[in-house]
Amino acid sequence: MLGLREAGILSASVVLAGGVAYLIWSYGPSPSREDRDKGPGTAGKGTGGEEEKEKGARRVTAYRNPTTMLGLREAGILSASVVLAGGVAYLIWSYGPSPSREDRDKGPGTAGKGTGEEEEKEKGARILELARHKTSKTVWETTPCGTLRWGNQDPIWPVSPRVQAPSARIQELSRPKRDLSAGGQWRKEEMAPSSTPNQRYHNTVRLSTPKSRNCEEVSGSWDVLGFLGFFGVSYGPDGVLGAPQLGAGFSPPHPGQRQLHESLGGGGPSGGRGLCGNTEIQSQRPSAGFSRPENASTGLQTPPRPGGVLSKIWAEKGARRAEATSQGAVIPAEAQKTSDKEKTSTPEEPRGTQVLVLGLEGAGKTSLLHCLSAGVLEQDIEPTGGFNAVSVSRDNLDVEFLEIGGGAGLRPYWQKYMSRALLLVFVVDSSDPKVFPVAKQHLMELLSNRPRLPLMVLANKQDLL
Numbered sequence: 001m002l003g004l005r006e007a008g009i010l011s012a013s014v015v016l017a018g019g020v021a022y023l024i025w026s027y028g029p030s031p032s033r034e035d036r037d038k039g040p041g042t043a044g045k046g047t048g049g050e051e052e053k054e055k056g057a058r059r060v061t062a063y064r065n066p067t068t069m070l071g072l073r074e075a076g077i078l079s080a081s082v083v084l085a086g087g088v089a090y091l092i093w094s095y096g097p098s099p100s101r102e103d104r105d106k107g108p109g110t111a112g113k114g115t116g117e118e119e120e121k122e123k124g125a126r127i128l129e130l131a132r133h134k135t136s137k138t139v140w141e142t143t144p145c146g147t148l149r150w151g152n153q154d155p156i157w158p159v160s161p162r163v164q165a166p167s168a169r170i171q172e173l174s175r176p177k178r179d180l181s182a183g184g185q186w187r188k189e190e191m192a193p194s195s196t197p198n199q200r201y202h203n204t205v206r207l208s209t210p211k212s213r214n215c216e217e218v219s220g221s222w223d224v225l226g227f228l229g230f231f232g233v234s235y236g237p238d239g240v241l242g243a244p245q246l247g248a249g250f251s252p253p254h255p256g257q258r259q260l261h262e263s264l265g266g267g268g269p270s271g272g273r274g275l276c277g278n279t280e281i282q283s284q285r286p287s288a289g290f291s292r293p294e295n296a297s298t299g300l301q302t303p304p305r306p307g308g309v310l311s312k313i314w315a316e317k318g319a320r321r322a323e324a325t326s327q328g329a330v331i332p333a334e335a336q337k338t339s340d341k342e343k344t345s346t347p348e349e350p351r352g353t354q355v356l357v358l359g360l361e362g363a364g365k366t367s368l369l370h371c372l373s374a375g376v377l378e379q380d381i382e383p384t385g386g387f388n389a390v391s392v393s394r395d396n397l398d399v400e401f402l403e404i405g406g407g408a409g410l411r412p413y414w415q416k417y418m419s420r421a422l423l424l425v426f427v428v429d430s431s432d433p434k435v436f437p438v439a440k441q442h443l444m445e446l447l448s449n450r451p452r453l454p455l456m457v458l459a460n461k462q463d464l465l
């Protein structure tokens with residue numbers, strides 16, 4: 001009516017609001033060049049019946065989509081609408097992809113119909129495809145190497161045949177460790193710094209096969225009685241430690257050994273050449289092992305030497321056993337009371353069966369216990385952080401060798417164990433004369449409370465002299 005159709009305005013209306021007339025229109029596709037050439041008034045009318053039909057069909061399609069209707073699709077506007085507010089018409093649109101070059105060449109009105117529909121179809125097909133239920137992927141190859149796979153596969157990494165068949169070393173480690181219960185039990189005990197002697201934390205450890213210098217050729221299995229006898233610890237008739245007795249056939253003492261003995265105030269060297277290094281030991285003391293003796297009534301194959309510490313241990317154990325038998329008590333219960341009795345007993349009367357093994361750090365206390373329990377000298381020994389114990393059991397005799405670490409932080413605990421000791425074995429590294437004064441000082445302090453305690457000074461590491 002207003003002749004605006006040739007300008008591309010599809011519809012227009014006049015609105016009267018607030019006394020003002022507004023002309024509101026919406027754009028449509030521009031008239032074709034032919035229409036413009038034909039002049040105003042010709043466009044939109046059609047040149048023939050077919051053309052009109054075609055335009056009518058196009059219009060129907062265009063009205064379905066506002067952007068198509070307004071002819072804005074070619075400008076990249078996907079949707080648009082006209083809003084009338086406050087008497088003003090606003091054209092609101094949103095941009096979309098620009099028309100392709102082909103669409104632009106084809107001219108306005110052509111884009112958004114042929115190719116747009118195909119595009120829509122394509123998009124719809126894609127959406128349908130994405131929405132379709134996927135079949136589960138059992139194996140997804142994500143790396144070119146093919147070993148790493150993700151998905152519902154069973155093994156992520158192929159199991160190595162080495163794992164499936166354990167090595168000989170693993171099998172060896174998994175085997176039960178040597179059972180030393182026949183001769184002696186090795187107990188590694190850890191002691192908390194604040195603990196008292198009665199508060200121990202036992203942690204029983206079986207010795208594994210040690211990677212160590214083999215002492216079999218020296219001692220076979222050590223006979224603890226022979227061992228102590230060899231080192232010549234003895235009592236006098238009054239119970240006072242007598243002069244050390246040398247085993248027959250021992251080599252003359254080394255000068256360093258004499259120096260150690262004199263430094264410690266002894267009257268003469270004690271002989272011997274170390275724990276596991278003297279072949280003469282074997283000849284002097286053939287091993288009796290830890291096996292049960294034939295004579296179960298005495299418990300010993302040969303009685304200990306009269307006057308020695310072992311004869312005292314033997315006599316004391318025999319007396320206790322007799323006493324326990326008469327009172328109907330069992331020996332272990334009696335042994336439990338020993339510590340209580342010791343508190344009231346005089347220091348000059350040792351009541352325990354504990355051989356206390358003391359000495360400065362690195363002297364060889366743990367090595368001694370190893371030799372006693374396993375008959376071998378362990379080389380990779382860690383410093384003792386608490387204490388170690390070896391129990392040597394025979395029918396009538398249980399002797400516990402108790403080592404307390406020799407580090408400076410543990411030496412204050414030494415004195416606490418002195419009351420239970422039957423014998424003190426003080427181990428000294430005889431290859432290190434520098435430590436002799438310190439060792440002597442500690443030894444004197446220990447003996448100040450138990451001057452009559454039997455003492456054996458073990459000059460260790462003779463092989464290094």
Ligand SMILES: Nc1nc2c(ncn2[C@@H]2O[C@H](COP(=O)(O)OP(=O)(O)OP(=O)(O)O)[C@@H](O)[C@H]2O)c(=O)[nH]1
Pocket residue numbers: 274275276359360361362363364365366367368378379380381382383384385404405406407427460461462463464
């Ligand atoms: N050459 C030689 N080395 C020895 C001998 N006895 C012990 N050792 C070594 O001396 C080192 C210390 O021995 P340990 O038995 O740990 O000494 P320790 O007295 O228990 O020391 P702490 O536990 O720290 O108090 C270890 O490496 C032993 O292998 C010996 O007779 N000769």
Ligand SMILES: [Mg+2]
Pocket residue numbers: 365366367382383384403405406
């Ligand atoms: Mg030790």
